[in-house]
Amino acid sequence: MHRFANPARFLRIANAVLPYTAGLFAVTLLAGLYYGLFQSPPDYQQGETVRIMYVHVPSAYLGLMIYSVVALSSASVLIWKHPLAEIVARAAAPVGMAFTFLCLVTGSLWGKPMWGAWWVWDARLTSMLILFFLYLGYIALSNAFDDPGRGNKPAAILALVGVINLPIIKFSVDWWNTLHQPASIIRMDGPTIASEMLIPLFLMLAAFTFFFLTVLILRVRSEIAATKLRTAMASGLSVRDNSKDTSEEGATA
Amino acid sequence: MSDFLDMGRHAAFIWPCYALTALVMAGLLVSSIRSMRQNEKLAEQLKRPRSRGEQ
Numbered sequence: 001m002h003r004f005a006n007p008a009r010f011l012r013i014a015n016a017v018l019p020y021t022a023g024l025f026a027v028t029l030l031a032g033l034y035y036g037l038f039q040s041p042p043d044y045q046q047g048e049t050v051r052i053m054y055v056h057v058p059s060a061y062l063g064l065m066i067y068s069v070v071a072l073s074s075a076s077v078l079i080w081k082h083p084l085a086e087i088v089a090r091a092a093a094p095v096g097m098a099f100t101f102l103c104l105v106t107g108s109l110w111g112k113p114m115w116g117a118w119w120v121w122d123a124r125l126t127s128m129l130i131l132f133f134l135y136l137g138y139i140a141l142s143n144a145f146d147d148p149g150r151g152n153k154p155a156a157i158l159a160l161v162g163v164i165n166l167p168i169i170k171f172s173v174d175w176w177n178t179l180h181q182p183a184s185i186i187r188m189d190g191p192t193i194a195s196e197m198l199i200p201l202f203l204m205l206a207a208f209t210f211f212f213l214t215v216l217i218l219r220v221r222s223e224i225a226a227t228k229l230r231t232a233m234a235s236g237l238s239v240r241d242n243s244k245d246t247s248e249e250g251a252t253a
Numbered sequence: 254m255s256d257f258l259d260m261g262r263h264a265a266f267i268w269p270c271y272a273l274t275a276l277v278m279a280g281l282l283v284s285s286i287r288s289m290r291q292n293e294k295l296a297e298q299l300k301r302p303r304s305r306g307e308q
Contacts, residue, residue, distance in 0.1 A: 218285040225292035
């Protein structure tokens with residue numbers, strides 16, 4: 001793992017991978033939309049609203065998966081003071097928050113016609129809302145100081161404490177009486193969804209994953225450049241006035 | 254085709270889901286590319302302290 005820790009090596013690998021993640025995203029997205037909107041049948045109970053599942057479930061999955069990425073990176077920030085892990089966590093968190101938001105809104109748009117309510121304070125929905133606020137807290141803390149080095153540690157601790165919410169979300173539908181339906185894909189006795197619906201669902205899950213990888217690489221590149229800029233600023237080198245500053249380093253800031 | 258756009262009685266719930274998802278994903282992609290280009294351009298200028306600011 002430490003072999004990939006060096007930002008320069010990471011960038012070399014990431015840039016080689018980027019065209020593939022972007023290409024696979026485009027292909028799986030188009031296929032997923034084709035199967036989801038044209039090829040899959042309406043549900044016998046939910047009618048056409050079952051198609052909301054093809055964006056709702058992948059959004060929920062990314063919201064949880066990205067939180068695990070943020071938490072694992074935060075752990076290596078705290079344990080090894082890993083600079084790249086810090087960058088990955090900062091780059092991933094806003095993406096995870098965006099997908100948690102999408103999960104909540106698309107769920108709400110499905111809930112209104114199917115349950116008759118936009119929102120219920122059910123265990124699954126409430127724990128997902130808490131995940132959204134955990135992201136919000138993480139992002140606010142890590143940006144709370146001008147020097148991001150100071151905010152990263154409390155943010156990492158918050159991210160780790162919030163991990164307790166992940167199994168709560170996953171098992172909320174079994175532990176409590178919820179309105180939300182229980183797991184139907186990852187089950188001991190196999191999926192309970194018709195294969196015509198599993199195909200678009202898996203395609204969209206793949207598409208969302210490739211989207212996250214693509215955006216993560218772009219954002220990590222951006223953060224690496226931003227870190228270089230901050231270091232240079234801190235050492236007194238000015239970016240804007242560099243044309244005048246030919247004699248000595250460290251004039252204006 | 255009009256059946257498809259109709260999505261039964263619930264088109265008003267289904268299409269907003271897809272539209273919002275598309276909007277958020279496009280927004281993430283565009284803002285990530287923009288900030289990457291901007292930061293990498295500025296960082297590049299740091300490497301050549303004697304060159305002038307214009308590209």
